[in-house]
Amino acid sequence: MTGQPSAPDPTAALNPRLPSPLQEVVDERFARHGVRLLLKRDDLIHPQLVGNKWRKLAPNLRAAAGRPLLTFGGAYSNHLRATAAAGRLLGVPTIGVVRGQELADRPLNPSLARCTADGMRLLFIDRSMYRHKSDPATLAAVLHAADTKDAYVVPEGGSNVLAVRGCQDLGAELRGRTDVVAIACGTGGTLAGLAAGLAPDQRALGIPVLKGGFLEEEIRRLQDQAFGGPRGDWRLDDRFHFGGYARTTPELDAFATDFEARHSLPVERLYVAKLLYGLVALTAEGAFPHGTTIAAVITGRPFQDVAGRPS
Numbered sequence: 068m069t070g071q072p073s074a075p076d077p078t079a080a081l082n083p084r085l086p087s088p089l090q091e092v093v094d095e096r097f098a099r100h101g102v103r104l105l106l107k108r109d110d111l112i113h114p115q116l117v118g119n120k121w122r123k124l125a126p127n128l129r130a131a132a133g134r135p136l137l138t139f140g141g142a143y144s145n146h147l148r149a150t151a152a153a154g155r156l157l158g159v160p161t162i163g164v165v166r167g168q169e170l171a172d173r174p175l176n177p178s179l180a181r182c183t184a185d186g187m188r189l190l191f192i193d194r195s196m197y198r199h200k201s202d203p204a205t206l207a208a209v210l211h212a213a214d215t216k217d218a219y220v221v222p223e224g225g226s227n228v229l230a231v232r233g234c235q236d237l238g239a240e241l242r243g244r245t246d247v248v249a250i251a252c253g254t255g256g257t258l259a260g261l262a263a264g265l266a267p268d269q270r271a272l273g274i275p276v277l278k279g280g281f282l283e284e285e286i287r288r289l290q291d292q293a294f295g296g297p298r299g300d301w302r303l304d305d306r307f308h309f310g311g312y313a314r315t316t317p318e319l320d321a322f323a324t325d326f327e328a329r330h331s332l333p334v335e336r337l338y339v340a341k342l343l344y345g346l347v348a349l350t351a352e353g354a355f356p357h358g359t360t361i362a363a364v365i366t367g368r369p370f371q372d373v374a375g376r377p378s
């Protein structure tokens with residue numbers, strides 16, 4: 068007997084660039100300490116589904132099998148924008164559940180306007196309800212309010228078991244290429260999978276972009292769900308969030324502008340700038356032994372509004 072034919076992969080038609088390029092940059096802030104810097108250009112995977120958003124969304128899009136996608140995020144969520152873009156590209160309806168009922172009566176910010184331009188229907192809920200969005204009763208109420216029963220639900224940030232397993236490929240692409248892989252972290256799913264895909268003699272470094280110190284426990288939970296236990300050598304350094312998610316400072320912006328000029332790389336401010344700033348600071352502190360090769364994962368590019376202007 069032959070097995071059942073596998074379902075077609077809806078993401079294959081989007082022609083992702085995988086594995087993503089690995090580029091060396093020469094920067095004296097690293098070279099003077101004997102450290103080599105590589106950039107893992109996940110921002111080049113797809114022009115609209117960039118970086119870890121592709122790696123986390125693609126397995127969920129396959130599992131959804133054409134059903135509407137319902138997911139969660141704040142008013143400036145990269146994940147909401149990526150899900151909306153995926154829905155438009157694949158012809159799949161999308162619903163974005165946005166934290167903050169008070170936002171429903173305000174003009175849409177550029178990020179949410181991009182979501183609606185890509186066809187996403189937005190549902191604003193109060194912050195108390197949002198905090199309990201994972202509770203079955205609350206999720207049922209959200210689905211009822213969204214007037215959908217058959218939607219495929221993707222959690223905030225896209226970090227679920229399928230996403231974590233999908234991010235193993237990122238680690239596998241870097242096996243034998245580097246000593247340390249560094250990545251900015253939001254919900255922790257990418258780091259959880261990345262660490263699992265690396266070789267035993269490699270380690271992963273996460274730079275959280277949110278305050279709160281909750282990520283270590285969350286990453287362990289995700290690895291337990293995805294792999295049945297801890298995987299890989301990883302750690303976090305939470306000193307470089309610059310005030311929390313969607314927060315920047317003049318110092319961070321000046322650093323990002325300088326890095327762009329040095330290396331002709333557009334630097335996304337909410338994740339990538341904090342990662343690169345953290346690596347420069349850690350290198351100056353002597354955190355990496357002479358001869359270390361670091362790969363910094365470039366997970367995104369600067370956001371442009373619906374008119375194509377940087378925002």
